[in-house]
Amino acid sequence: MAQVIADRRDVDFVLHEQLNAADLSKNEKFAEFNKKTIDMIVTEARSLAVKEFLPINKEGDEIGATFDGGKVAVPESFKKAYDLLREGEWTAMTEDPEYGGQGMPQVVSRAANDYFQGANYAFMLYAGLTHGAGRLVEVFGTQEQKETYLKKLYTGEWSGTMLLTEAEAGSDVGALTTTAVKNPDGTYSISGSKIFISGGEHDMTENIIHPVLARIEGAPPGTRGISLFLVPKYRVNADGSLGDFNDVVCTGIEEKMGIHGSSTCSLTLGGKGKCIGTLLGQENKGMSAMFVMMNEARLLVGMQAFGCATASYMSALNYAKERIQGRPLTAGKDASVGGVPIIRHPDVRRQLMNMKVMVEGMRSLHYYVGYCQDMAVLAGTEEEKEKYEGLVDILTPIAKGYGTDKAFEVCSHGVQVYGGYGYTKEYPVEQYLRDCRITMIYEGTNGIQAMDLFGRKMTMKKGKLVMDLFGEIMKTVNAAKAIDSLKDAAEKVEASLNKLGEAARHLGKTAMENVDLAFAYAYPLMEVTGDVVMGWMLLWRAVIAAQKLEAKPKDAAFYQGQIKSVEFFVNVFLPVALGKVNSMLATNGAAVEIEDASFGG
Amino acid sequence: MAQVIADRRDVDFVLHEQLNAADLSKNEKFAEFNKKTIDMIVTEARSLAVKEFLPINKEGDEIGATFDGGKVAVPESFKKAYDLLREGEWTAMTEDPEYGGQGMPQVVSRAANDYFQGANYAFMLYAGLTHGAGRLVEVFGTQEQKETYLKKLYTGEWSGTMLLTEAEAGSDVGALTTTAVKNPDGTYSISGSKIFISGGEHDMTENIIHPVLARIEGAPPGTRGISLFLVPKYRVNADGSLGDFNDVVCTGIEEKMGIHGSSTCSLTLGGKGKCIGTLLGQENKGMSAMFVMMNEARLLVGMQAFGCATASYMSALNYAKERIQGRPLTAGKDASVGGVPIIRHPDVRRQLMNMKVMVEGMRSLHYYVGYCQDMAVLAGTEEEKEKYEGLVDILTPIAKGYGTDKAFEVCSHGVQVYGGYGYTKEYPVEQYLRDCRITMIYEGTNGIQAMDLFGRKMTMKKGKLVMDLFGEIMKTVNAAKAIDSLKDAAEKVEASLNKLGEAARHLGKTAMENVDLAFAYAYPLMEVTGDVVMGWMLLWRAVIAAQKLEAKPKDAAFYQGQIKSVEFFVNVFLPVALGKVNSMLATNGAAVEIEDASFGG
Known part of the structure; x- marks a missing residue:
């Protein structure tokens, strides 16, 4: 049967082949979480998501939360689902077992959340906020506050x-x-x-x-x-x-x-x-306290959007394989050739590739950020800890800002692949598009994410965060350069990285003279940073895939798909990113110079 | 009071300064439609749209059409509105007065439709389809069919x-x-x-x-x-x-x-x-007959999407001028500086500029296509007629395919400018985004529009349509080159035009060897063609504005806004378009070569 929500093979690939999540179990803190346990967690999360949360997503949309005289009622089906979420102890996956958490590595929780958010993000919001409130109590609470609230929050009782x-x-x-x-x-x-x-x-x-x-x-x-x-x-x-x-x-x-x-x-x-x-x-000191929660919340928002995107991709992919419509272009006037599944049409493939590269790259990014959070916790030295925390910091606006933008685009492609049916409530894709749209706004609009990246994260510690990020990217680029079939892609990612650096330095200088002008380009800077990070993630995947392909594995199609993804991305997305860099370097001032009256109205 | 739906100054600019619509009245066919009459028509359409159709747009969304036992009921308010539309004789603006039409030039009807579609596109759909059915009867009907149906359709009685x-x-x-x-x-x-x-x-x-x-x-x-x-x-x-x-x-x-x-x-x-x-x-011969209607319907769909876009822009602009939130970046740590309207923030201005250039360029395009339809009717020679019909033909997939894509983007910006409020039903922008989404699908998905442009329109008559289009664009480029302040913009539009030509030729050659590969790039080709057409329209506007500014007019801000629009567009949008051209020239085959199994699922 066709898979829904997320492609398990891809989830496993990121966990076990890209990030080697089970290696975290070598450390005592995560000793329980060997490969077998991780797989079991993912299987259980998937089962719960597919069987319980996904089927009530439409009901959540149609009935919705209702208000009457100060009381709010959720759809009845949400209550049972909430009980199941609590029973499975999914409400505080990564938290301290002392307070009711499961003590799971972040990277593993991402895989579970991949399925949960994709199945029913509106429902999962209740648990997400609850977890965030718990974190605040854990980090800033007095002993009394912790005793009163923490376990009840982490277990979802409150x-x-x-x-x-x-x-x-x-x-x-x-x-x-x-x-x-x-x-x-x-x-x-x-x-x-x-x-x-x-x-x-x-x-x-x-x-x-x-x-x-x-x-x-x-x-x-x-x-x-x-x-x-x-x-x-x-x-x-x-x-x-x-x-x-x-x-x-x-x-x-x-x-x-x-x-x-x-x-x-x-x-x-x-x-x-x-x-x-x-x-x-x-x-x-409320703001700085709130920021602890906000940063985690922003990463969660990225996952919410990603959930919509991966679910939309799987839906559209399944539909494209089944829906017969139109004859192949290559058939020309040969009337004996009949209709084909729409996945055979080049423009549909183009759309599916757009979705595929974004879903894959974004899955790697979200899991990688979780992995960095874990590595920061496990770090043996202050330097290592600082490095991983810095990577989390600088990638947060990408995961949230860029990630939600692109997820919305993926969801729009999903509707388009379905044609007229995609616009109806008969299929889930229009809901994904609507649900996804808020992620670009809340927990700091994406404009604010762009300002955070350019104005704060890129300048923090004299640019150390961005240099560390670039260093990590170059490791992958160098590994890929050594593989013949990936040399071209590696060079294209490297060239984009260099141009990104040039644009960032240029805008940094611009900011000293004209802060408004520079910040009018913060958004495209975030977009290009995101594109480069996607290129990195896809290249990283392809490096692994190229190595695995040497052994002629049974699931070669999966690995070949990784090579095709990076090929598509560097040839279709990166040229556009370079165009945006050129625009940043030109730094035209029309948007800031134009008089308010000239906007009309 | 702030304007809604459309900026009347801009509507008038396109009608009277860019296209000189009143000159059409020199011809007997349009003799009635002098400037005074045109202005009266626009004023009446605006008044009806603002007072009657806009206020029931939300009701149409919330109550909607309902189905019960084979019967469909529209919201009660739609019935009064429909009567008003009929009473004002707006149901067949451009049609033969003999059959109940008003005999108006197409370009003038575009201005009326600007307001009508922007006010309530779901409502206007009934009239749009009715008019299309009437056209089929007019063009293909027997005398008996015409007598039975035509007047009743054009007057909206049926x-x-x-x-x-x-x-x-x-x-x-x-x-x-x-x-x-x-x-x-x-x-x-x-x-x-x-x-x-x-x-x-x-x-x-x-x-x-x-x-x-x-x-x-x-x-x-x-x-x-x-x-x-x-x-x-x-x-x-x-x-x-x-x-x-x-x-x-x-x-x-x-x-x-x-x-x-x-x-x-x-x-x-x-x-x-x-x-x-x-x-x-x-x-x-049903298909070719239906195509007569379909082409007009596609242009109408472009206007429907544009209606959502212009209404969203006006809403967002008004909101950005009023909503106080956040201190200016330039204030730094000076705590004495308070909050400002969000239009003062560079990233909000960037978004508004994105909306402005698209709404302006698209308004010009839609009206221009109407103007070409009129010129084809008035043409003194077969050659002239063929030229204008060809321009309509080649611009139809741009007005529909590119136009609806960009309108959806504009509507998404509209939501974003409002922040969290934009996601609620308290403001109209989320409805514009939802309503707009179908325009990318119906009357031929935008993928089909791209195939129509690349596979049909660009090759028709040995490329005459595209050469005529390029010729018209170059007229504007050359006029702009003669104006110092526009030289740079003109050169950038010209460079993009040349690169577009190169890409189109390259893909044309590719199609002879590998039709699937070439058609996998039909979509970006449509996008870049659209970008070049937008650049042309904005440059055309700027040429006029530069000339008008010489006389130091009272409404200089409007004209200066035109200069800023083209400046923004050529520096922000065209570099991205060039990136897409590079991608087309590279013509990577990943999307067509990848195995179906490699998509996952």
Whole structure:
């Protein structure tokens, strides 16, 4: 039977042939996670995703979360799925077993998430936020906060959220107006209104824990005066039982383009009664605390988009193999030749190749970032730790910003391969496209990702992050150059890397003279960085494939597909990337110079 | 007050400064349509669109067309709107007044449609199909058919459709199985099932006229054996009154990603009783007849997508001017500088510029194609007529294929500019994105448009069409070269044009050796052709603007905006187009060579 969501062969390839994830088990921390265990985890995740989460994805879309008098209901089927997610202990795969986690390497959790996100990303959002809230408690919580909340969050008994955005404070978090007033007992009374809160209210768990950004009375304006608080929906008694309602009132949910199964809530805190929170971390250090969570959240958003993309690719591929339509071009006027599956048509193949290279390259990237997180944890030296953390840092805006852009494109190709059927709700691809669209916006719009890459990550530690990244890429390039069949591709990736470096230096210089002008090109810089990283990942895959092919393996088609992917990418995507570099080097100022009035309106 | 849907200044610029539409009134055929009349038409269309059609666009999306027991109901508000459309005689703007048309130049109708499609494209679909059916009757109908149907279609008293697609015959129309059996009285009994029929059933008109593609018993297979029939929902008595139900049964409507207000119907003809049709045109010549309508329909689809794009741009622009969020980059750490409207941020400006150049260039293109249609009608010589018809022919896949792709991108930018709000149904931009997506698929997928451009239009008449197009582009390039401030832009458009020619010749040669390989690059060829055409249109605009600026006009900002548009386009879009040309010239065969099994799945 045709596979859905993700190609298991490709998942295994990245885990075991590209990243050798089982080698992590040589370290005590991950000792349990040998190849057999990893495979079992992936098999179980796939089974759960395919059998339980995927079938209710459409119901999540059609019924969606509903709001009635302050209460939010999720589709009934989500409740059973949530119980299964908890029973399988999938809610905190990578976290400390002491607090209910599974202690799994990040890279392995990526494979599980590949299937989970692809099966039902709206549903998985509840768990993703919960996990993020748990992380905040783990990293910044007092012993008491940990004891009260952590295990319940990591096991999913209670769910969690992330309360940043307000109506007038979105991208500009520093503009928020929610306030915190200290009570004599050391707690804080919180009041304010938050919007766009995923999972802010629902009926799957008995309590919901909200990390809330607010300003303590008298704190400085802007981001320097923001603190982080832990605010439960129901207060928690000393014995862990639920206490009074904490006046976190859901005033409505958003009607959205997609992810209808995920409730996007407006919450008012302390509007009528008293809303009590405890400080999480230090006063006025809320932003940096939140960034710990935000960076992980951004990587998760990349995975959400990737889930839509891989699921869309598998759907479109299966459809293209089955759908008979049109005669082959090569048949010419020979009327004896009948219709063929549409995968035989060159333009459909072009679209499938576009999807294939992006799904493969992106899968490698996401897993690789997870692998770097693991390596940073295992690092024997500060230097090694710093290197891997730096790679995670610089690749985060690529995984999120570039990754979600490209995932949306893949999802659009998916609709197109289906033709008119793709636009109907009879097939899942239009939902993937709609669901995927938000990933380009939330957890920092992709414009903000581009600014983060250019303005922060590329300049951090005097450019060490970018130099480390380039160094890793060159390792692969050099390995590929030694293989005849990959020499051309390797040279093209190298040439693009060099041009990327040139563009980055040029824009860096430009920024010193005209910051607006330089930042008008931050976006294409992110795009080209992403293209180069994709080229790297695909080349890396091809190096392995070329080696494996020497032994004439039974599944040669898979490995040959890897060679074809990099060939396609360097010849179709990289020339366009070079065009973007030329545009960056020209640095035309029209976009910043044009008068507002000249836009019309 | 801020403008919505379209920028009137820009509409007027294209009509009166770029194309001098009023000059058409020098010819007797268009004598009425002087500048004053044109302006009045645009003003009335805008008023109707803004006051009546735009406000019900959301209702059309939310309520949509509904199906119950074979009957389809449109939202109640659509009925009043339809009456207004009819009362204003907007249903056949360009058609013969003898049959209820207004006899308007095509170029003027484009301006009206700019507002109509942008206001409510799902609603306008009913009228668009009706008009198309009328055209078929006008061109191919017998005197009797014309007398029976034409005026009722052109005035919108009855509506029309277009029955091509069947479940197994979409892109491959020749695979259709609907049959026609000749009756003794010369009529035909039709039987078969059709899908994806826009406006196939609804409750706005008392009768619906279906042009139907079917195969007469014994006709050859494939497209050579297809005939066109006129099949009314209710038979028409000799006196014009409605007769019996003609057994055209709606069996359901599609649930879709967008254009919910438009009913997309499955129809069964002659399933239970008798479905009688009359031959329209000649036996077995149905495909060529349908192509007359299809080409016009493709241009209309381009306008539908453009409507979404221009409306999205105006929305995003207005929002960007009003929404305060974030401090300017130039403020650095100066805390005294507060938030600014987001239009002040370079990355938002970059997005708005992307939208601006596409909306402007595309507006010019659509109006220009209309202008060419008018010039073909007015042509004094066969040669002139042939030239203008050729320009329409070669620009049709650009207006449809490239145009809808880019419109979708513009709509996606529109969502992005709004941030999280853009994903909600509180603002119209997410609907524009959803509605727009179908335009890339129907009336021939964009892949088919690319094949039409490369395989048909570029080779027609030994390449005369493409040479005429290049000749027209060079006229503008040469005019621009004579203006100092545009010399650079002109040279860049010229260089791209030359590279496009090189790529087209190269792919033409490739096709003789390997047709699949060549056609795997038909799509980028269409994209680059589109980019060059956009460059041409923007340069043309800039030439006019540069001339006007010499007189230091009051609205200099508008003209300066034209200079900035071409500057942005040639420096940001054309380098990418050149990258695509390089990719075409390399003509890597990975997409066609890869084994099906290597795609995975």
